Amino acid sequence: MNDTILVTGGTGNLGSHVVTRLARQDCRVRVLSRRPPTDQGSPAVEWCTADLAIGDGIDSALDGVGTVIHCATDGRTRHGDVAATRNLLDAAGRAGGPHIVYVSIIGVDRHPLPYYRAKYDSERLLESSGLPYTILRAAQFHEMLHFALSRAARLPVVPVLAGTCFQSVDTAHVASRAVDLAVGMPRGRVADLPGPQTLTMAALARAYLRVSGARRPVLPVLLPGRVPRAYREGLHLASAPLPGSRTFEDFLATGPAVRVPAAARKRAP
Numbered sequence: 001m002n003d004t005i006l007v008t009g010g011t012g013n014l015g016s017h018v019v020t021r022l023a024r025q026d027c028r029v030r031v032l033s034r035r036p037p038t039d040q041g042s043p044a045v046e047w048c049t050a051d052l053a054i055g056d057g058i059d060s061a062l063d064g065v066g067t068v069i070h071c072a073t074d075g076r077t078r079h080g081d082v083a084a085t086r087n088l089l090d091a092a093g094r095a096g097g098p099h100i101v102y103v104s105i106i107g108v109d110r111h112p113l114p115y116y117r118a119k120y121d122s123e124r125l126l127e128s129s130g131l132p133y134t135i136l137r138a139a140q141f142h143e144m145l146h147f148a149l150s151r152a153a154r155l156p157v158v159p160v161l162a163g164t165c166f167q168s169v170d171t172a173h174v175a176s177r178a179v180d181l182a183v184g185m186p187r188g189r190v191a192d193l194p195g196p197q198t199l200t201m202a203a204l205a206r207a208y209l210r211v212s213g214a215r216r217p218v219l220p221v222l223l224p225g226r227v228p229r230a231y232r233e234g235l236h237l238a239s240a241p242l243p244g245s246r247t248f249e250d251f252l253a254t255g256p257a258v259r260v261p262a263a264a265r266k267r268a269p
Ligand SMILES: NC(=O)c1ccc[n+]([C@@H]2O[C@H](COP(=O)([O-])OP(=O)(O)OC[C@H]3O[C@@H](n4cnc5c(N)ncnc54)[C@H](OP(=O)(O)O)[C@@H]3O)[C@@H](O)[C@H]2O)c1
Pocket: 008, 009, 010, 011, 012, 013, 014, 015, 032, 033, 034, 035, 050, 051, 052, 053, 054, 070, 071, 072, 073, 074, 084, 103, 104, 105, 106, 119, 138, 139, 140, 141, 142, 144, 260, 261, 262, 263
């Protein structure tokens, strides 16, 4: 039986949580990364060096794989993720059609942010691929908001998007859901996964300032353009938050390190 689970982007924020969880469940796990294996790697986790964007090494990464959890992303180019997903799906077709679990973002079908459009294009490629698939759309991870706010809080006044809410979610919780889906049958698109609260960006900024001990005024700024308007209209939000996972404030209390999420390398939320 093809029972190896391949995790693309297994070195990233979400992917590393996914790998840890799979290893804990004694699943056979293989990480796909552009980098060579690290010395600190766990012997229980196989490593495969491949580049999804240029298509190198994907066929051997898929050898003996029954399920792929696709977490790789590169927010620096508009079409990078689409090309990477296309290369992965083509190789998956040649490899006998493993179950592909794709982690996407809530609202990608209606929000004009180019990164989200690319996620939606990738979803559609998967839906039309003929491969067995599951798509899980999650809200922005706590790390993403933390990153944006930690940058904004370097200024004497902390600018935030006026009238804009987020339902940020704990990455480990998303990983846990992705793993549950990966060990089950393909489900198509499943219910969205938001975090436990809907909070304005100003409230998130005040929580950040409280925990970091910085005293700064928060300044809501009304930006022109369709992307800020889409955020104000909540096109990236689920119809309601989902209780049961760690709040942003609980996340802050653990003193997270600032990590640059792929989607933020060019654009803040
Ligand atoms: N961040 C959020 O708020 C959020 C919210 C909802 C959904 N998501 C989705 O969740 C997924 C994971 O996001 P994340 O924030 O955890 O990402 P991340 O930390 O930036 O990790 C991205 C990973 O992609 C890999 N990668 C990039 N380009 C690659 C390529 N050409 N070939 C192979 N691997 C490549 C990188 O691995 P190497 O450098 O080791 O090659 C890296 O580990 C993404 O699909 C994202 O859209 C994110």
